Amino acid sequence: GGFSIQPRFPQFKLPDFAPRNTLTCSKTTVTTTLAPGESAIIQIPNYPSDYDSKSKCKWKIQSTTDITITCVDFTLQSSNKRGKCADALMLDGKKFCGTSLTSYSGGTSIKAVFKSNKKNNYRGFYCYATADSGTTVTKTTPSGDC
Numbered sequence: 001g002g003f004s005i006q007p008r009f010p011q012f013k014l015p016d017f018a019p020r021n022t023l024t025c026s027k028t029t030v031t032t033t034l035a036p037g038e039s040a041i042i043q044i045p046n047y048p049s050d051y052d053s054k055s056k057c058k059w060k061i062q063s064t065t066d067i068t069i070t071c072v073d074f075t076l077q078s079s080n081k082r083g084k085c086a087d088a089l090m091l092d093g094k095k096f097c098g099t100s101l102t103s104y105s106g107g108t109s110i111k112a113v114f115k116s117n118k119k120n121n122y123r124g125f126y127c128y129a130t131a132d133s134g135t136t137v138t139k140t141t142p143s144g145d146c
Contacts, residue, residue, distance in 0.1 A: 023129075025057035025114075034063040037133035042069065043126055044114055050121040051087075055114065062109040063131035069104040069112070071127040077120045087116040089125060101125070 022041040023032055032040055042059060044051050061067055069091065077087040078098035085097030090113045091104050104110075110129065 023059050023061070025055070027056050027058065029058040029060050029111075031060040031062065032129075034061060034067065034129065034131035036063060036065045036131050038063075039128045039130040041126070041128050042112060044124045047124045047126060048073070049123070051116055051124040053116060053118040053121060055116045057112075057114040059112040060109065061112065061129045064108060065132035065134045066108060067106050067110050067129055067131050069101075069106070069110065069127050069129050071101050071103070071125055073123070074099055074101045074125040074127065075123040076125065077116075077122055086120065087114075087122065089114045101127075 021032070022043055024030060025045050034040060040061070042061075044055065044057055046052065061069075074089075074096070076085070076089065076097045076099075079085045085095045088095040088097045089101065090096070090111075091101075092106060092111055094104075096104075114125075
């Protein structure tokens with residue numbers, strides 16, 4: 001009997017509404033403001049073909065609500081024996097490489113930087129940033145006398 005290959009991240013799917021904007025890659029920071037509930041695709045050039053050597057992309061994503069980055073596909077060069085990433089996506093200064101990133105929760109602003117070195121290029125990533133709709137979290141202020 002044969003075996004079937006299951007998708008690696010069956011629990012992740014793209015949002016029901018297609019994100020209308022794909023954030024472009026630029027060596028200088030491109031700032032995008034998402035409305036609450038809005039999503040944007042973060043993708044690097046050539047995807048799903050291998051990314052270029054010495055690529056650099058910088059994004060800043062901001063909103064009035066918290067932002068989550070979810071990766072449907074994330075395939076960069078794995079870290080070396082010392083845990084150093086040659087090619088990495090940095091989110092607020094934290095480095096992700098290999099296949100280590102599925103989801104990242106940030107505050108109302110996330111700085112994302114992708115950098116690759118001059119050898120061993122991989123498929124890259126297909127992620128999307130979503131600003132919280134702002135309706136799910138209700139903060140209750142205690143009332144009454146102290």
